[in-house]
Amino acid sequence: MWQPVTLPFKNGSLPRPTLPTPDEIRACTTILWERSSVKVVAVNDEIVVKFGTSLNAWEGQALVYLERYVPSVPAPRLYAMYRDAKQLFLVMQRAPGVPLSSIWRSLTEPEKDDIVTELRKAVDTLRQAKSPWPDFYGGLDGGSVHHYLFWCRKVGGKYLGPFHGEAAFVAGLTGNYRAAIERDGLPDFKARFYETSLLHVLQGHRPTLTHGDIQPKNIVVAEKGRNSRGQRSFDVMLVDWEEAGWYPDFWEYFSATRRSSALPPEAGVFSSPAPRQYYAESPVIEVPPGRSSLR
Template sequence: MWEPVQVPFVNSEPLPPLPTTSEIHACTNILGETTLGQKTATKIVAVNDKIVVKYGTCVETWEGQALVLLERHAPKIPAPRLYKMYQEDQEVFLIMRRVPGVQLDSIWSSLAASEKDDIINKLRDICEKMRKVECPIPNFYGSLDGGGLHAFLFRNINDYRKYLGPFFSESDFVAGLVGNYRALIDRDKHQSPNYKAAFYEKYMFRVLEGHRSVLTHGDLQQKNIMIVENKSGLNSDGGRSFDVVLVDWESAGWFPEYWEFFIASWTLSFHWEDEWSWRAQEFLPVFPAELAVLQQIDRDMGV
């Protein structure tokens, strides 16, 4: 199993000049922000054209660990390079190379058909490369730092600060998912009769079995896909070509191969009247039966 790096962590040379904590807090070029009470839960700031920093009380070191693993063991997968990771006053700081370009959702509707095809082809190539990365442990299901699965259906019902896992077989993965639903029923018996939990426990395995554990981004929606025009080349129809980089790896892990499309098509990400909901199946493998079962347990859990 790959060994996570120690925190604080500083990447190997060469590095650009890195900002101090004071400079990060003072930065006004805010790319994204969420708050929790009076504190910054997550903030993303562009310090300059080379450095972006993600920090806050809800930023987790496992996202930084994922970026280090990708750089060292899957360098062909385009992701931000982590320069430095540290914790100070309950805030975690991830100082990264700033990915050029724009979020795909900000430009998708304005692209020509050949440009969209070019991006879909690039995404297909990236996803195929991800599925070829060998998991360090056979039948391992967990995060890229070797811990639990950082996905909403695996957030511990009895302690939302924790995640279930890791698991060392697909059957244990499914049992963990169903067991979390059972824990919800046991906690809030008025929500649903126990017969449904018993049904899941008996039959869920029939659908969610026989799949490989594969490297999974875990939140592959348009806002986490950065694109930048490749000035040195054109697409196959003579139009603009783009380079593609995946960002926001906090939900990454080793999941069953059906998981990526399930998360990508999650209610908050997909709008079925939009073209993107159809084009996604061109670069992600689709498992219709598994998708239906996961969507059902997602609705039942209401998380």
């Protein structure tokens, strides 16, 4: 049975390169990404580190889970996870290649098809995994649902969950929508509609292992060869597993296709959910911008 690892954690199952010290990491000038109190730096060609004071361990727990139970999913391996001076450090394998977002428009159709085929394999492998906890909807660390729609809109915000049963998951979603509009003093007609309709429409979906944020910037591709016509083929790796967890089986499709930077649906990475699921879920995920936004 899966149990989240304790910190400090060092991965003893992998050939491990020499790991940098916290001070060496902080001094690194090759910054790949930075936001508020979280930074991602490339220490060298082998190691990338995500660290900061507002970083949470659940992304590291997700990487450990994937390595142990779904190793064929292309995800970075976690070398170490620890805290130092109030900062959390995730020391990871550096994914070779470039973000798909940087080259998608320049690819030929056969090259796009090759990448989509690899992505579909990864998603299908995730969907075949079995949850270690019956009827559980939450993070791979056994905790809350790490998605912005489940960030509690009441005082003292935190992520909601975990939930046991799809009905509880949907109730958490609609309840959080109500909390947002009540906080902003807005009419509750949409909240009442969601509360009475979504529980009837969104049911019968098993807990499914979900990345939660599949978009081109989180897909790293590396050329692995060319055929006789000069068309490239690619290795693919999914990064940024912060929102990963056990969600209803339609969630990967919605979370991936409702973002402005998403791959086009016609790319064919995901199987579309039934129309009634699509139209029921979309209004909640696409909360209008403004005071009632859940973002």
